Amino acid sequence: MSARILDGKALAARRRAALATRVAALQFRPGLCVVRVGDDPASGVYVRNKDRAAREAGFSSETLQLPENTTEAELLAVVKRLNGDASVDGILVQLPLPGHIRTEAVLDAIDPAKDVDGFHPVNQGALMLNRPGLVPCTPRGVMLLLEEAGVSPKGARAVVVGRSTIVGRPVSTLLLNADATVTTAHSRTRDLAAECRRAEILVAAVGRAGIIRGDWIAPGATVIDVGINRGADGKLVGDVAYAEALPHAGAITPVPGGVGPMTIACLLENTLEAALARRAG
Ligand SMILES: Nc1nc(=O)c2c([nH]1)NC[C@@H]1CN(c3ccc(C(=O)N[C@@H](CCC(=O)O)C(=O)O)cc3)C=[N+]21
Numbered sequence: 001m002s003a004r005i006l007d008g009k010a011l012a013a014r015r016r017a018a019l020a021t022r023v024a025a026l027q028f029r030p031g032l033c034v035v036r037v038g039d040d041p042a043s044g045v046y047v048r049n050k051d052r053a054a055r056e057a058g059f060s061s062e063t064l065q066l067p068e069n070t071t072e073a074e075l076l077a078v079v080k081r082l083n084g085d086a087s088v089d090g091i092l093v094q095l096p097l098p099g100h101i102r103t104e105a106v107l108d109a110i111d112p113a114k115d116v117d118g119f120h121p122v123n124q125g126a127l128m129l130n131r132p133g134l135v136p137c138t139p140r141g142v143m144l145l146l147e148e149a150g151v152s153p154k155g156a157r158a159v160v161v162g163r164s165t166i167v168g169r170p171v172s173t174l175l176l177n178a179d180a181t182v183t184t185a186h187s188r189t190r191d192l193a194a195e196c197r198r199a200e201i202l203v204a205a206v207g208r209a210g211i212i213r214g215d216w217i218a219p220g221a222t223v224i225d226v227g228i229n230r231g232a233d234g235k236l237v238g239d240v241a242y243a244e245a246l247p248h249a250g251a252i253t254p255v256p257g258g259v260g261p262m263t264i265a266c267l268l269e270n271t272l273e274a275a276l277a278r279r280a281g
Helices: 007-024 041-056 073-081 103-109 121-128 137-149 170-176 192-197 261-281
Strands: 031-037 060-066 090-093 157-161 181-185 201-204 222-225
Touching: 007 041, 007 121, 007 137, 007 261, 031 041, 031 073, 041 060, 041 261, 073 090, 073 103, 090 157, 090 261, 121 170, 137 170, 137 222, 137 261, 157 170, 157 192, 170 181, 170 201, 181 192
Parallel strands: 031 060, 031 090, 157 181, 157 201, 201 222
Antiparallel strands: none
């Protein structure tokens, strides 16, 4: 038996096509602005793919490329200008930022109504309280892939490996809000293999190639691999040892072509949502 492959690339393409139809019917173009400081390689692929996807869906998309030596004060001034720019519906500041800039200070400065990453404390707090708000893109993509797989979180044992504020924690919260029984495992978890083996839904968001081994996966489990790591041969690989996992999992997302494209589709959905909410007043 071999796992069903959850095609995130195809699902993302369908969602972007649906978005394009909705955007074409609007009286305005939703505007996304991405701010990139320096050229961290982790951001490169994302910025290029996002820009193309945004334009194809009828959004206006702009990337402000600032030099590596931009000061925190200068970046805050850019964010404030975008907060006040009525043509900008969504603001995304690419992470990671250079070490001399405090990430929290920058994220806190983004207008929560334009925070299409969903990283602002107001939006993260809303998520924790299960109230309406902008939800982080990758975690939303994870939930949509589960839905696509026909897997209901309700009552299910879910294990999320990773506790980052941008993926692990919000994924755990979304699963909890969807009535899963959630374990958040991390680098200090005593027996990671044992925790993973209990999972009916396993979400890997660690950022280390292949650390989740095939025999950590319960028979028939649904595996969502959030990791996008560069392997020794330069190819993209996930956090899950994919070939090993195939005979164990019931369904699994590939890397590339799984969660990554969904992140971009959800970013555009968040941008439309922010645009409609702001323009409704
Ligand atoms: N403020 C902020 N928000 C982010 O969401 C954010 C960020 N900063 N910094 C960088 C990371 C990285 N990230 C990716 C999203 C999609 C793909 C993606 O589309 N990957 C495709 C294609 C990869 C390829 O072909 O090279 C795939 O996995 O199939 C990759 C990486 C978002 N990030």
